[in-house]
Amino acid sequence: MVTSFGIVSAGLMLFLVTAIVTAFHSSIQHEVVHDHPTPYPLLNEALIFPSLILVYPFRRYRELHLTHHIVENLTDPNDDPESYFWPMCDRNKMGQVMKVLLAANNTFVGQMILGPPWACLVFTVLNFTDWWVMKKMYAKHGYFT
Numbered sequence: 322m323v324t325s326f327g328i329v330s331a332g333l334m335l336f337l338v339t340a341i342v343t344a345f346h347s348s349i350q351h352e353v354v355h356d357h358p359t360p361y362p363l364l365n366e367a368l369i370f371p372s373l374i375l376v377y378p379f380r381r382y383r384e385l386h387l388t389h390h391i392v393e394n395l396t397d398p399n400d401d402p403e404s405y406f407w408p409m410c411d412r413n414k415m416g417q418v419m420k421v422l423l424a425a426n427n428t429f430v431g432q433m434i435l436g437p438p439w440a441c442l443v444f445t446v447l448n449f450t451d452w453w454v455m456k457k458m459y460a461k462h463g464y465f466t
């Protein structure tokens with residue numbers, strides 16, 4: 322007989338295992354972005370296929386992350402696509418709830434709890450609603466020319 326406690330426990334265990342496996346897979350994806358472990362990009366990409374980060378494709382992550390590495394002003398929110406900082410003009414327009422969420426996300430516990438869904442949400446919003454912003458950023462750094 323399966324109890325609701327058993328179903329919840331199994332679901333929680335599945336969630337934790339999936340989170341850990343996805344975290345390790347993400348780490349390996351980062352290495353593949355930087356052309357490791359072999360000198361053959363297609364082979365490297367085959368080794369991490371399929372991507373476990375379901376919210377955006379690996380090649381999009383690759384473009385975005387490489388842009389992060391080539392910007393001159395690392396962490397500048399106007400240049401670095403992986404910056405956690407916000408331009409002051411945008412921050413001044415934010416509501417108090419958003420400011421509290423950002424402050425919480427900048428703590429260790431916040432990064433563990435809010436970080437993954439936050440990153441997925443931000444990337445998805447950027448990817449599908451503000452594609453032109455990313456395209457402009459890519460064009461600035463030599464992509465899509």
Ligand SMILES: [Zn+2]
Nearest residue numbers: 351355386390
């Ligand atoms: Zn990197």
